[in-house]
């Protein structure tokens with residue numbers, strides 16, 4: 001071997017070793033892609049708070065590496081999502097992506113994560129495809145699939161002996177899939193969804209649709225709205241004279257919104273993987289720490305952010321901070337039991353939580369547990385080939 005080649009080989013080896021060293025030491029860059037504006041802004045804040053709380057509890061480090069954040073306001077706008085996520089991956093060189101709230105934005109993130117191999121942890125968006133057709137070894141979710149709470153509520157409403165339901169939601173993946181989950185269970189049990197009403201995200205002009213509901217006189221209404229839109233929907237439902245006449249069942253419609261909804265939310269039933277009075281020791285400690293740190297009560301979104309950081313922590317500990325070891329990272333997370341405030345959960349083969357879904361009722365300013373609607377519910381992971 002000539003001395004030129006020997007020198008080149010040594011230089012290349014040094015570069016490779018340097019890159020590997022950089023991947024397992026120094027700060028770990030977390031790209032937080034969440035909404036800071038628009039109807040889902042408060043959800044983004046709660047997720048970030050929850051994530052940072054867990055990291056702070058670990059002394060600011062995960063897997064031995066100090067955590068640093070690069071933030072993007074995704075505005076819950078799928079049209080801007082690919083550009084936003086590419087900036088985080090290509091310009092900012094983040095080690096891991098965390099986001100987002102909106103299903104359409106999360107699908108764009110999943111595509112980039114799949115194409116580039118970047119680790120992605122989804123701390124809210126329920127798009128079924130993220131842990132379905134788009135599933136990948138480097139993509140994880142700490143929240144739910146849109147199908148899960150919908151399916152659990154379909155069983156609840158059928159068991160109550162109600163026969164006809166009108167659904168109302170935003171026309172995009174989260175609304176469509178939530179309704180699909182509801183229908184899967186409700187119609188299997190003999191019920192009938194007689195009308196599916198929707199409006200484009202994030203519109204809140206509900207009046208004409210509420211008039212249609214009043215005329216249709218179903219036994220019940222099933223809805224998915226969240227954030228600012230959910231506040232307005234619950235208020236408009238009451239103002240239209242429907243509260244107390246046609247029972248309203250939902251997913252997310254009363255989470256993080258009770259103060260703004262006030263008495264109009266009282267008595268609403270919903271299904272979700274968290275509630276405000278679980279009273280298990282893990283949740284009590286979490287709620288106390290969250291309230292102390294942020295002077296706010298946590299909600300389901302804060303829990304999902306906290307658990308996204310827990311998932312990242314499990315993986316990083318297993319690979320000693322080396323994010324290039326994707327297979328070992330995934331193997332550790334797949335084996336783990338995540339000690340969540342919602343109750344411990346595991347991830348399915350498609351990397352979506354297998355979890356209890358609670359039936360909750362609004363009492364005062366709380367989503368209080370009534371029962372477990374669905375024990376250890378797993379998403380069907382339609383189309384996942386992993």
Ligand code: BEZ
Nearest residue numbers: 101102103125126174226
């Ligand atoms: C979604 O777009 O997947 C979503 C947004 C807010 C709450 C729940 C789900």
